[in-house]
Structure formats: structure tokens, C-alpha cells
Amino acid sequence: MADRTRGEDAIIADYFAPVAGEGGFGLRDDAAAFSPAEGCDVVVTADALVSGVHFFPDDPPAAIARKALAVNLSDLAAKGANPRGFVISLALEDDWREEWLAEFAGGLGYAARIYGCPLMGGDTVRAAGPFWVSITAFGEVPKGRMVHRFSALAGDIVCVSGTIGDAALGLKLRGGATAPWTMKVGLEQRVVLTDRFVHPQPRLALAPILRERVRAAMDVSDGLAGDLAKMCRLSGVGADVDLSLVPVSVAADAARRLHPPLFDVMMTGGDDYEILCATPPENLDALLADCETIGLRMTPIGHFRQGECTAIFRDDDVEKRYEKASFSHF
């Protein structure tokens, strides 16, 4: 059990100070300081995760910490920003355990190192209700070059990185769904899909490529269909997507062969943390070539058009709009 006589300062000193990085003054101050590189803007994003909503209470603490950072870095990547640092606020439950917090902090430090984004500060509170963690991450882009999500133009190509739908299936598997298909999925597939949900991977290597090649970008956190619809609405354009072009992994493909309706889950489920972007046609070849050099697949799946600001998904004779189906953490 945790030593209840220890306060916030001791917790910070024991668990978080050892994983703090440059700019955080060893967490001995109540603020951090940094300067963006010469000629760069600071890009800021904030995302909170709540136990039981965004992750399972019994997920490994290190995985929760890593995911909390990863979802913020995914936003930075989509904006074309290189990570610079982050601050964290978290609320410990009344019955928090020392070992749990040690694992959480260790996972946070590991993630900060692998992503090159140092912990700079934060705040720890005790609160009734579920554990939550809120991270604000800072990145940098050359001045004025942040990539927006509301700037797609008719004629741009809809592109998406990696594969779509793995995490949505992983969530079902992780959550203990008992539908027949879940019993038939092979161990290999089960691990791959679950891991996409538990350990989302921010596409940091894409950031500089997006700055050069695309007109608009956002990360896919609430499902491809819903996020594309959002980009359409905010940009004042529509989009037509060829469902047969949407990239899916071998594991997800195996699952949907077992149970075809899963395809809709894959298109509308959340937590992909891939990058959705609007690419001017003249930049498409360069974008694909650049992505090849970093070993990440980028796939054109349709185009933006004038007219009704909705996203329409077509496959042979089927036309889907998924308007009510998108996942929302809210």
C-alpha cells in the first residue's frame, strides 16, 4: 500500500522526477521553460484519457501512460510538428497503489524517451472517481507551417497512412466480446489487433513529410468515416471514398472474412491513430515516395469534391455514409 503520509511532492520526486527531461528543471519548480527552435512556432495540443472510457482499468499502467502520450503526439504529427515536450496532470484514485504508479511513471518515461518528447512538469491530485490523465504536448513547426484540418480543397486526394480498423477490432477482443468470430481469430491476429488498441503508434516520422506535401491533415482517432466527415465539414468540401482501396491489415482482413459486418466497425471504430490527409494531385507521387523512404504505407483512397459536405463510401453498388455510426469517446 502507498504510504499515506507522503504528499504530492514525495510522489513527484520518487516517480516522475527521475523520468523528467530537459526544460523540466528536475520537476523542482512549478513551471517548465523552453524555446522553440529559431524560426519555429510552438504547436500545442491537449488530450485527456479516462479509465473505463479510453482504456480498461486493468490495462498495464505502462501502456496507459504510453497511450496518453501517444495520442497527443499523434495530433502533433498530423499538424506537421516535431515533438518538443509535455506536461501531465493526473488524478489518483483513493486506493491508488505504489506499484501501479511506479509502473505508470516508468512507462511514461520510456515513452518519452522513444518518442523524443521529454516530461517537463505537471500536477497530481487525489480525487474520487476513476483515474484520469490529461497531457498537453508541445511541438514545433517552421513559422506559419502548421498543417490544418480545415483546409482540404475540392480535387485533393484523400490519403490515409498505415491500416484502418485494427484498433476497433482490438477493442472488441480486449473488451472480452464473445461473438463467434472472436473465438475463431488466430492467436497471431488477436495479438496484433489488441496491440493496436493498447499501444497506438503516433506517426511522428510523417510530420516533416506532411508539412511539405499535403494541404490538410488530422489524425484518425474517432474512426475513418467520422474523421473524414469532420474534415469535409470544416473544409467546406465533400469526399468520395472507394471502400475497396481502404488499407486493412492481414489480421483485420482475416477477422472480417470470418464476419463481414466487421468491415463497418473497422471504418467507424476509433483509435487508429493513422494520418488522414488531403493531398494536391500534383504532390501525390512525391508523398507516396517520401512515405516509402520512412517505411510507412500511404494509400490514396478517394478524392475531395465540391458539393454536399459529407463523406460517401462506395464499393461496387453499395454506398455508405456512416453518418450516425462513428465512434465517440464523448
Next chain:
Amino acid sequence: MADRTRGEDAIIADYFAPVAGEGGFGLRDDAAAFSPAEGCDVVVTADALVSGVHFFPDDPPAAIARKALAVNLSDLAAKGANPRGFVISLALEDDWREEWLAEFAGGLGYAARIYGCPLMGGDTVRAAGPFWVSITAFGEVPKGRMVHRFSALAGDIVCVSGTIGDAALGLKLRGGATAPWTMKVGLEQRVVLTDRFVHPQPRLALAPILRERVRAAMDVSDGLAGDLAKMCRLSGVGADVDLSLVPVSVAADAARRLHPPLFDVMMTGGDDYEILCATPPENLDALLADCETIGLRMTPIGHFRQGECTAIFRDDDVEKRYEKASFSHF
């Protein structure tokens, strides 16, 4: 009642986008961007408030929003930083009400305007448990000039701004304490003290003065005794304070005349949001003169010394250390 079919995007568009400021792109993107002024560092601080811990669930929503921003700006002021912008994460309870959120957002916008610190972005989640709000605020200081809290030296003068202990008494009055003194406090005093708890005032005007005149500074959020002890511990010095010099308001003085033990509450209670600083003796006159020009009292109350890293408070024959007494939100 809130329209449950509306998602996070509608809530942001309806309530928060209207109060967003420069750098926030009207909250239409999932990140904000800004540049610190030429030759400046970015200073970052994060503080979370939880309903029932840091404020009363039935406090006015506008006051809760303002306090959430104010406590962060208080940290920036103590670091010598001018506010630049902030992002907010908040968790709405299952039974959140439209009018409550409208008032909260209105109060947030008002506070952002009066403090000159625009809302740039954030995240809204739904969660079981009490309402909470986490703000990360950004300020700027000339490069390398952030004022630290761990840099006091033996020989420096202990100074504190404004008056100490009002909010601690205000918390008792606001919380419905029924001790005899609470019945005898006049209406005028009751209002003043309660308001210091509900509407803390960040000492933003002090920021540029602190940068020029003091060696170390922090805001007094967990009580003067505890925060001074923290500054001592982090700086590796001790401090001697003359209790008769600690500045108290007319209202607090009236209360402690009614019930003398309240003085210890005033010295150890939290939420003052005054500035505690370590001033080199040769800078003291200039510091006091500068503070006079902004209409804020700064009071020398003791000095830092070598030896045991504790804060000792003396008054005639009494010597107090308040070691276990300090308030902790944690």
C-alpha cells in the same frame, strides 16, 4: 437538460469556440500554434482542479472557470512570465447541464479577457466521478530569465505580496463552519474573506518586477508556512520569519481577534495565491518601490539563513515550525 445527441464537437462550437482567442484557429483544429516574442522562452505550467477538492460543487460555474485559469496564471506570475495563452481539458459528469456549461464557458472567456490570456484549445470528455478541469497555461519570459523557486540564498529577505490567510478563513466560511467566531464575523468581512477563496487574484502585474528584483519566487497556494518550507528545502537554506510582520487584511485581523487560534489557520491554509519571494538585500528598496507603483503591497517578513532547511516562525517568545500543519490539496 442537455441534448444527448450532441457530441463533443457541438459543445466546443457552441460554448468554447466563441471565447477562443488568437492562436486557437476558432477551435476548428485539433492543435493551436503560437510563437513566443523575439528573444523569449515559453514558460509552461499545469494545474488541475477537482470538484469537492479544490472548489465546492455549488460554486458559481463562472467562478470555477476563473479560478482554474487564475491558479495557473498565479504560477506564471511567480515565474516572472507574462501570460500568452492556455488550453483546457475538462470532464463533464453524466448529468451535466447545458446552463451550467454555458456559465462555465462564459466565465472562462471573461477571465481570459481580463487576464489577457486567450483560450487556444483543449479536450472535453465525459466521465464518471466529479467534474474536473485541467489547464495548461503558457507564458513568456526573456530567454533564461524564468524565476525559480529553488534559488534562494542565505541572506536574502523573505517577502510576501498582499495579505496572507484570507482564503483559508474564506474556505471555512464558504464551507459552512459553525464555530462561534463564524457567527460573529461581520457581513463585510465575510464577503471579503469568502471572495478571496472563490476568486483568487493572480498577481500578474508582479511578473516583470520579480524578473528584475528577486532571486527566487513561488506562489503561495498551499499555505505560507508549507510553501516557505518548500522553498527552503529546494534551495538548501533555512528561513526565520517574524510572525508579527506577516501582512494580514483588516477582515482577517477582525476574525482572529474573535478567535486567536485562527492565526495558525491563516499561516498554514492554502489558496492565498500571493507571491513569496527571496530578495537580495540590495534589491529590497527597489522591489518595494516597484510594487508601490503597481498598487500592491510587498512585505519583508524575515530572512533566509544557512543551516537546517526549515522555516521557523517567531513571535515574542513563541517559536512555531508548522511542520505537519500545512494544507495539501493532495
